[in-house]
Amino acid sequence: MTERRRQILLAAWDIAAESGLGAVTLHEVARRVGIRQPSLYAHVPSKAGLYDAMFAHAYGELLAEIDRLPPRGTAREQLVRLSRTILDYAVASPPRQQLLFQRTIPGFEPSAESYALAQRLIDRCVSLLSALGAGSPAHVDVYTAVVAGLGAQQIANEPGGDRWTRHLEPLLDLFLTGFHPVGEDRAD
Amino acid sequence: MTERRRQILLAAWDIAAESGLGAVTLHEVARRVGIRQPSLYAHVPSKAGLYDAMFAHAYGELLAEIDRLPPRGTAREQLVRLSRTILDYAVASPPRQQLLFQRTIPGFEPSAESYALAQRLIDRCVSLLSALGAGSPAHVDVYTAVVAGLGAQQIANEPGGDRWTRHLEPLLDLFLTGFHPVGEDRAD
């Protein structure tokens, strides 16, 4: 990644943090970088390409953070730590949550290359869930819904706070201890 | 509500359902209603005013549906029925979910009048949760996160399906039976 490209991505995320993803325009990005808007096309192929680069950049950052987590403790402790990292990363920036975890940007679909990063994150969660006997598709779906739900409510109603996110640990505990989807056999 | 206004709201929701909330433009709404774009200003004060009318319209519809629910059964059964109604209504239309329950429309804030409708919905849930001993703020927050999470994941990953929403009942059961927020006394 060139230095210019790094500047561009940084500027784009700054704008998003200040005024929302919709406010990320090529004119404004160029202005902050100190070049003219048409010059951006030497670095990104299009507006959608910029969104895709932002998507990949953020997932790369999150995955790097996860790689630095200590692999200590039980699988349950590791899952809690991983979930906490993801949730905190998501709610730290509303536009980031919107771009990475919701699908509300009109016309934006991540490229296959970028989506592979998102898949790596899911895989991390699934492998820990499996180790805890909660690796069935139903379990994984409910797990993602619980984490996503806390993040969505936090951002929609109290951005910057922890009124919802602080319930992650007790809610995960409850889920791991007691959730049994209908129609699945239990192996107690 | 005049007939014209009804036509306008209907057209706006049609566009949203087909192409997303962002595709709702005054030009397109006017085209579908069969009038010219400036003529819309005789019926709505602005673009934001149209969003607000859509917001109020949908909440009114949902509240009416809820009022038709049979008041039979235990409080727990009633809560499950209410939650199912809300969740199904939300996921039936991605833009509706986005406008009513997420906050991702740039610049849109519901008017006080419209927001009061949203509050009535919350109040319904809270009164049933209270009857079940889960009326503390923490309980209410986690309840909304669980329902919102299922809806958000359903819409983001499988619009039109029920891969997430079908877990509502077991997840509510788990929540009502076993969730105890940290720092709150239990009265077992």
Added chain:
DNA sequence: GTCTATACTAAGATAGAC
């Protein structure tokens, strides 16, 4: 890689006639 200039498209909103 960056520039100027510009094409193209599209949106919300207002003025004033009928």
Added chain:
DNA sequence: GTCTATCTTAGTATAGAC
């Protein structure tokens, strides 16, 4: 209440020179 005409703003993208 609806029309035509227009204003204003703003965005993505391209052409071609340096």
